[in-house]
Amino acid sequence: xxxxxxxxxxxxxxxxxxxxxxxxxxxxxxxxxxxxxxxxxxxxxxxxxxxxxxxxxxxxxxxxxxxxxxxxxxxxxxxxxxxxxxxxxxxxxxxxxxxxx
Numbered sequence: 001x002x003x004x005x006x007x008x009x010x011x012x013x014x015x016x017x018x019x020x021x022x023x024x025x026x027x028x029x030x031x032x033x034x035x036x037x038x039x040x041x042x043x044x045x046x047x048x049x050x051x052x053x054x055x056x057x058x059x060x061x062x063x064x065x066x067x068x069x070x071x072x073x074x075x076x077x078x079x080x081x082x083x084x085x086x087x088x089x090x091x092x093x094x095x096x097x098x099x100x101x
Contacts, residue, residue: 008049015042029081029091033074040070 019038026032044063051059085091 003049005049005053008053009046012042012046012049015039015045027092027094029084029093032093033077033081037070037074040066 016039019035019040019042022035022038023032024035026035044066047059047063047066051057051063081091084096088095
C-alpha cells in the first residue's frame, strides 16, 4: 500500500467530521443531504483503505453495495425535496415540523 493506513483513516475521519458538521449546522435540506453523502463517502474511503491494508476484497465489495444504496437514497431524497419545495415553497428544514407519521 503506497499511502499509510493511518493517513487514510485520518482523511476519512476528517471527511466524516466535515459531513457531520454540514449536516448539523445547515438548515437547508439540500445541504443536509450533501453532508450525509460526505459521511457515506468517508465510510467508503475507510473501507477501501482497510481492504487494501489487509489485502481482502470484502471492503471493496461492500463499498460497491454502499454506492448503490447511496444512489437510490439520493434519488428518493431529491424527489422528496422537490415535492416539499412545491408543497411548502421552501427547503429550510425548520419549516417541516408538522411532518408526523
